Amino acid sequence: xxxxxASSNMKKxxxxxxxxxxNADTNYLNAESGLRSWLLTKDHKRIGILYLIATTxxxxxxxxxxxxxxxxxxxPAATFIEADTxxxxxxxxxxxxxxxxxxxxxxxxxxxxxxxxxxxxxxxxFPKLNLASWYIYMIGAIGTIFVIFAGGIDTGWxxxxxxxxxxxxxxxxxxxxxxxxGFSSIxxxxxxxxxIHKMRAPGIxxxxxxxxxxxxxxxxxxxxxxxxxxxxxLALVGMERLLGIGIFDPALGGDPVLFQHFxxxxxxxxxxxxxxxxxxxxxxxxSTFSKKTIFGYWAIAxxxxxxxxxxxxxxxxxxxxxxxxxxxxxxxxxxxxxxxxPTGIKMFNxxxxxxxxxxSLKTPMLYILGFFFLxxxxxxxxxxxxxxxxxxxxxxxxxxxxxxxxxMVGGMVMAYLGGLYYWWPKMSGRMYNETLGKISALxxxxxxxxxxxxxxxxxxxxxxxxxFNYIDQFQGFHQVSTIGxxxxxxxxxxxxxxxxxxxxxxxxxxxxxxNSRALEWQVASPAPPHNFDxxxxxxxxxxxxxxxxxxxxxxxAQTNGHEPEMGTHIEADxxxxxxx
Amino acid sequence: MANKTSTxxxxxxxxxxxxxSEQQFSAAKMGMWIFLGTEILMFxxxxxxxxxxxAWYPELFTMASxxxxxxxxxxxxxxxxxxxxxxxxxxxxAQLNQKRNIAINxxxxxxxxxxxxxxxYFEYTHKFHLGIYPGxxxxxxxxxxxxxxxxxxxxxxxxGLHGIHVTIGIGLMSWLLWRSLKGDYDSExxxxxxxxxxxxxxxxxxxxxxxxxFYLID
Numbered sequence: 001x002x003x004x005x006a007s008s009n010m011k012k013x014x015x016x017x018x019x020x021x022x023n024a025d026t027n028y029l030n031a032e033s034g035l036r037s038w039l040l041t042k043d044h045k046r047i048g049i050l051y052l053i054a055t056t057x058x059x060x061x062x063x064x065x066x067x068x069x070x071x072x073x074x075x076p077a078a079t080f081i082e083a084d085t086x087x088x089x090x091x092x093x094x095x096x097x098x099x100x101x102x103x104x105x106x107x108x109x110x111x112x113x114x115x116x117x118x119x120x121x122x123x124x125x126f127p128k129l130n131l132a133s134w135y136i137y138m139i140g141a142i143g144t145i146f147v148i149f150a151g152g153i154d155t156g157w158x159x160x161x162x163x164x165x166x167x168x169x170x171x172x173x174x175x176x177x178x179x180x181x182g183f184s185s186i187x188x189x190x191x192x193x194x195x196i197h198k199m200r201a202p203g204i205x206x207x208x209x210x211x212x213x214x215x216x217x218x219x220x221x222x223x224x225x226x227x228x229x230x231x232x233x234l235a236l237v238g239m240e241r242l243l244g245i246g247i248f249d250p251a252l253g254g255d256p257v258l259f260q261h262f263x264x265x266x267x268x269x270x271x272x273x274x275x276x277x278x279x280x281x282x283x284x285x286x287s288t289f290s291k292k293t294i295f296g297y298w299a300i301a302x303x304x305x306x307x308x309x310x311x312x313x314x315x316x317x318x319x320x321x322x323x324x325x326x327x328x329x330x331x332x333x334x335x336x337x338x339x340x341x342p343t344g345i346k347m348f349n350x351x352x353x354x355x356x357x358x359x360s361l362k363t364p365m366l367y368i369l370g371f372f373f374l375x376x377x378x379x380x381x382x383x384x385x386x387x388x389x390x391x392x393x394x395x396x397x398x399x400x401x402x403x404x405x406x407x408m409v410g411g412m413v414m415a416y417l418g419g420l421y422y423w424w425p426k427m428s429g430r431m432y433n434e435t436l437g438k439i440s441a442l443x444x445x446x447x448x449x450x451x452x453x454x455x456x457x458x459x460x461x462x463x464x465x466x467x468f469n470y471i472d473q474f475q476g477f478h479q480v481s482t483i484g485x486x487x488x489x490x491x492x493x494x495x496x497x498x499x500x501x502x503x504x505x506x507x508x509x510x511x512x513x514x515n516s517r518a519l520e521w522q523v524a525s526p527a528p529p530h531n532f533d534x535x536x537x538x539x540x541x542x543x544x545x546x547x548x549x550x551x552x553x554x555x556x557a558q559t560n561g562h563e564p565e566m567g568t569h570i571e572a573d574x575x576x577x578x579x580x
Numbered sequence: 581m582a583n584k585t586s587t588x589x590x591x592x593x594x595x596x597x598x599x600x601s602e603q604q605f606s607a608a609k610m611g612m613w614i615f616l617g618t619e620i621l622m623f624x625x626x627x628x629x630x631x632x633x634x635a636w637y638p639e640l641f642t643m644a645s646x647x648x649x650x651x652x653x654x655x656x657x658x659x660x661x662x663x664x665x666x667x668x669x670x671x672x673x674a675q676l677n678q679k680r681n682i683a684i685n686x687x688x689x690x691x692x693x694x695x696x697x698x699x700x701y702f703e704y705t706h707k708f709h710l711g712i713y714p715g716x717x718x719x720x721x722x723x724x725x726x727x728x729x730x731x732x733x734x735x736x737x738x739x740g741l742h743g744i745h746v747t748i749g750i751g752l753m754s755w756l757l758w759r760s761l762k763g764d765y766d767s768e769x770x771x772x773x774x775x776x777x778x779x780x781x782x783x784x785x786x787x788x789x790x791x792x793x794f795y796l797i798d
Contacts, residue, residue: 191613244715
């Protein structure tokens with residue numbers, strides 16, 4: 001009973017402790033069964049799993065394409081495929097990895113699953129829209145894959161004009177597919193922002209919002225502001241090919257540089273759509289596995305928003321050699337340096353969180369340590385590329401390829417895998433094999449470095465990206481890189497094996513195997529169908545490891561005279577004061 | 581699931597994951613506002629292209645806009661503003677619990693939207709007749725400018741995308757009309773009417789920008 005003894009905006013509510021149930025009979029996986037119950041589900045957790053299955057498939061498909069590229073580059077001339085096939089391979093690799101894996105992975109899988117749980121909600125604000133976004137994603141994805149059979153596409157993932165309006169193949173089809181994928185991303189963004197604003201449980205003020213939610217909030221802002229511009233740009237590319245509208249095509253009087261402006265206005269912020277949710281995962285894992293309150297909560301939360309803001313002002317750094325005005329180059333270069341500030345703030349705060357923490361080196365934490373190393377290299381090489389004079393030399397070389405893979409694979413994929421291991425017990429109800437997990441984490445880290453460190457050297461020496469042939473002096477680097485790619489591939493396969501195997505014979509997970517204070521760990525594993533059978537109440541911050549666990553399992557006492565369900569452990573009522 | 585057996589009346593329209601109708605209503609409204617933001621960004625791409633080409637070829641825009649019929653454009657502007665008024669009246673009727681007036685106002689809004697599309701249809705076909713097609717299919721020779729086709733590409737793209745939005749709006753409001761005739765909306769619950777109204781105002785506002793930018797240059 002909310003005894004509203006209002007002293008300014010504080011009110012007293014009556015709460016009870018709801019201990020998470022161990023070995024609960026019903027969970028979200030077995031509450032309903034049959035294919036229909038999955039394909040028509042409105043449960044955010046099941047939709048997260050649907051995304052997990054789809055993106056995993058596309059991740060391995062895109063990965064195989066990458067292995068094809070690396071095998072082809074084993075020798076300076078043709079190794080086993082035609083030049084034209086090679087062009088299609090790297091185009092598809094880019095499109096699939098970016099639009100089908102990197103953009104949806106963390107928000108649509110982990111975000112869908114854990115955002116509502118972290119804020120104590122039963123679901124996202126618009127569950128039907130959430131399911132619709134998965135179907136839209138699948139339609140776009142199938143369209144994108146179908147391109148292979150419709151003549152292929154060899155423009156690179158950037159679809160640069162005027163080549164993309166004149167080359168053969170299925171460019172129109174592909175731009176339509178990515179256009180559709182964009183809507184899936186927009187719907188997820190709308191859903192998350194509304195959910196965070198409107199669905200937070202009592203006590204979850206903005207200052208107690210988990211940092212994963214803050215990062216998803218920043219990501220969603222970028223998604224809703226940038227993706228529509230990509231949509232209209234790709235629609236214009238399609239129209240250019242169908243009707244010859246002449247906006248971008250110089251042969252018809254248009255301006256191809258305008259296309260680059262439009263494209264990078266989306267695609268630069270898009271790289272933050274891919275990495276910022278990863279930052280959120282890092283914050284959760286670092287705090288949990290250091291058993292320590294996160295250092296600089298507000299600095300980390302606000303730096304995500306700062307990155308989102310700056311991301312819209314830097315697109316011109318992709319166009320230093322496009323003939324853009326030199327004043328514009330200088331401004332874009334300067335603004336790009338600014339991105340380093342909020343990112344650096346995050347990095348230092350995470351390290352400070354670990355300082356004097358009680359660090360446990362479980363698999364998720366290993367990935368995050370890998371993230372620190374790789375993302376720092378990726379970020380600092382980004383600063384090098386933002387320097388105009390250096391960029392003129394490094395533009396369109398393997399240096400850019402290596403930089404991009406360091407931030408995307410070294411940053412985002414490492415954070416994603418860390419998050420997947422971290423939350424796996426809550427998602428599947430099973431523990432993965434820790435030894436195998438650690439070995440595969442090391443293999444991924446090792447394989448990644450062997451693949452991409454040589455590419456920095458090659459790039460600095462002038463090896464251009466996307467080339468089918470190369471001069472003999474680069475062969476050694478290319479071969480090391482190819483070997484690394486296979487080690488990396490084996491590492492990813494082991495991750496897959498470890499997680500899938502745990503479904504069959506993994507140890508049963510307890511409700512809170514990591515002793516985390518976060519709200520999603522205060523319910524049974526796997527998660528209950530409606531997340532919480534009570535309305536959770538938060539009185540401390542989500543990372544207050546110095547406070548007793550019992551304080552994090554509070555919920556509003558039932559006010560209607562009904563006793564809570566059997567099996568829920570209730571301790572005596574008590575009153576807490578909280579901000580409304 | 582103890583909280584499901586709440587003693588409070590649980591209205592039919594309230595989804596299980598919301599605590600009360602108020603939360604559901606404000607969430608829906610916020611979601612729609614964010615969506616409208618994405619719409620503005622999407623049209624923003626085309627407006628940016630318009631601004632750039634107009635800055636490059638100001639004389640082209642003045643010449644080419646003479647081919648557009650200002651009278652019909654003005655009529656369409658009045659028609660759309662009128663439909664924005666009637667959709668607002670539909671929402672007001674819902675708030676006042678006048679169920680019959682919701683349906684009447686929605687019906688008028690749909691009719692006005694259809695009038696807009698019919699006028700647009702005649703404008704388009706008239707231009708096609710003259711050979712004013714978008715892009716490379718452009719064959720009209722009444723404008724002495726090598727890039728006249730680009731002006732009309734922009735015209736067709738922007739009014740076309742707007743027309744698609746009008747058509748979607750007609751679909752949405754027909755569905756609302758059907759449900760309001762069933763008596764689904766009253767002062768307790770009219771969320772779909774409210775958020776479709778928001779969408780419709782945006783469609784109207786975009787036209788209010790398109791009309792002077794294409795028809796009223798010079």
